[in-house]
Amino acid sequence: MQRIINFFRDVSREMKKVSWPKGKELRKYTITVLTTVIFASVFFAVIDLGISSVIRLFIE
Structure with a gap:
């Protein structure tokens, strides 16, 4: 759980x-x-x- 909290703290710091x-x-x-x-x-x-259009010309 502490890793998740640290992750969001780091994200918050970087976003600033x-x-x-x-x-x-x-x-x-x-x-x-x-x-x-x-x-x-x-x-x-x-x-x-x-x-x-070019392909249709050759097919017909």
């Missing part, structure tokens, strides 16, 4: 050392991540549609 982003930074990083994910999703959807 963490440099958390401020609100403005957090918004900036969130927008960057969402933009990147949307771009990658659209890019791969277009590539997938293109490859599917």
